[in-house]
Amino acid sequence: MSEHASSSHLNAPGGHGPRPVDGPHASDAARAKLAATWSDPPGFIGALSAINHKTIARRFIVTTFVFFVLGGLLALVMRTQLARPELRLIGPNLYNELFTTHGTTMMFLFAVPVMQAVAAYLVPLMVGARSIAFPRMNAYAYWIFLFGGLLLFASLAVNSAPAAGWFSYVPLSGPDYSPGKGSDIWAQMITFTELSGLLEAIVLITTIFKMRAPGMSLNRMPLFVWATLVTQFMVIFAMPSVMLCSTALILDRLVGTHFYNPAKGGDVLLWQHLFWFFGHPEVYLIFIPPLGFISSIIPTFARRPVFGYPAMVLALIATAFLAFGLWVHHMFATNLPELGKSFFTAASLMIAIPSAIQIFCWIGTLWTGRLNLRTPLLFVLAFFFILVMGGMTGIMVASVPLDLQVHDTYFVVAHLHYVLLGGAVFPLFGAFFYWFPKFAGRMLSERLGRWQFWLFFVGFNVTFFPMHLLGLHGMPRRVWTYPRGLGWENMNFAATIGAWTIALSVLLFIINVVVTLWRGEAAPADPWGAGTLEWSVASPPPPHNFDAIPVVHGRDPMWEPSAQPRFVSGLAADAREVLVTSVLDAKPDHRSWFPSPSIWPFISAVATTVLFIASIYTPWAVVWGSVPVAVAMIGWFWPKRSSNAFAVAREQRP
């Protein structure tokens, strides 16, 4: 909480003579001091203590990407098994574990967290801040996420992975039908990832509300920051639902409660309500941040400010609201009242309105701009095509009679992959190409990028388009094999070829990244000629992000004539001092000292992991496991003597 000073300066609390401060014309010594102050410590312990938001976010992005590749490899095994009828490469049990782990990984360990991870890197740079809010909590959230993901894959490695599907319906996942530890591990993995996600939400909301550079009022925030803000509020309202329902599941399994046991007054549909009250907004947790990516990429490559900024912001907010009124459309095959289902059909169709507003604004921007057709823009254009396809099938499955026909078939598999890959993964790759120079200081190869793009685009459609037809022909999802003579052979074979093509394209991306890091072309600060603040600093940014905090006078500061004052000055260079501003108008309010790197978040995360995992084996772990967690967190909070002396010497009351 209060270890703010850089270690080298702790010996002189208060100091004598002028203390080093920042500013646009600060001396080189002051700049070097700033960099030293905000750096992470060296060494192995230093790596575990790191809290710089760029360090943590880089690890976070790489970790989620590793999970993406692992989840993709699982899919590849499944597709290979389904290439021909009656193949016996893997058996039904392993197949169940594979599709459960694939879905769980992609939804909980990749798609939602990768968006928060990218935001944790970019948001402080976009709003002109030296750090993310609560940097130690940010580090803790990362470690918790990592350990939760490792738990899931460790369970797969020892062949006791969950096998009840990524939405883990009861009674299948309940104590009677899923003996073994698989479903408990699934439920605890939810606890890990949702805890991490909720903490990230608090971190990002506070960063966006309180740490924007002076002058960046809410109506000047970049649209990606808006998208992140809206998404984090959705996280806060959606994730508690899944935490609660998975806790109730694990209680049913471990201590004999009866939430989902009809014999004792419980109800299995309660699970579906609670899960989808989270699960449908989750689609938008995955989909809204990419809308922000697109709204960053399109103006840059159309070389003009985005068309219809207020409409875009309102559309984001409307999408978020509507997303909470759709969950029952996942439950059309249950015995709910028909009138209720009609309401949810109407609500599902309404989501088309804000989506269309955004698409029209982007088309307006592209139409009136001067296009610069680089790889990031290719991925965005593919988004239009694929998402519209997914939206069309979405309208189909939002209608009750059609949904009953295709429920639990490959039609739904096709639909959800069109929406999720088209809506999230294509823009995400575009975002990687767009911001990679900022992350790594080097330009990804454009040639390899185009190869990757076309392989991905073609491979994607070859994989998933035939699945629409397979579903209409009656092929159920989650079957480990199928008999000959149903007319499914050729389409399945095509889908498998497509899956291998996607794998090849992802391999090309990995090669591109590795080669670029090894000997890529160095990136200037602003390689694309973009308008937002992250491009005003070097690539990669220095530890303290900004030598002087900018003062913002418009929505695209890099494209607008500069106005006075251009910069803030007077923040300490020898302490982790940040400027806190007001929520609406971003007027300077006070200075705040941020904590220094610390091993405690890591230790707290380890203690929390012990608590969560041990509680799968004995409920008493919740009691004795809380003690180390409490001790570690008090250690985390307790100030060091030196930093306390520093604060006492320099503090200034309001």
Place this chain on the structure above:
Amino acid sequence: MSTTGDLPKVQARPDEADASELLLDVRALPTFAFGHRSMMWWSTAGLMLIEGTVFGIAVMMYFYLRTHAPAWPMAAAAPELRWGTLNTLVLLLSMLPNQLAKRAAERCERGPARLWMTVCLLATVVFLVLRGLEFATLNVSWYTNAYGSVVWLLLGLHTTHLITDAIDTGVLTVMLFTGPFESKRFVDVSENALYWYFVVLSWLPLYGVIYWAPRF
């Protein structure tokens, strides 16, 4: 806009190194602030939103199960009113020392803050003991039926908050007495008090659901 009324004024001044350049000099700004101006307030608010959502959804679970039950409470007597009601009174009363601790902190008065935080800490002991008695008089076990499960879930969730709030308050009170002390701790005391309000006020609907809903 409305939040800017009480903000300190920051004047732009010319840069010494280059007189044509104006700077927004922030070195005279305070190093902490209370209420929604402080970052801690926003993290506490976020926590309250999350936990309020958890409570809200848990209450919906209760009534969802109730609509599917032929009789409520299922095969059990309603919880005894005695301890739950007494605890509700204690929790409501504890808002007084809590408010006094908050006020002292916001005036940066360490002595009174210390005093009222100690009173709050004593209150946590009382309501944790009473909470134990509440569990003992629920008249149902979590493994009896779904009604028992959801009642234990509601009371258990709220008890977790009582325990964490007691630990937070304890750590802060120790710090107020022993140090290391810096003025930023006053912000922590103020935010702790805000969270206390949440824990008390969120109990009122839970009290109604656990103790009174099965009687109607």
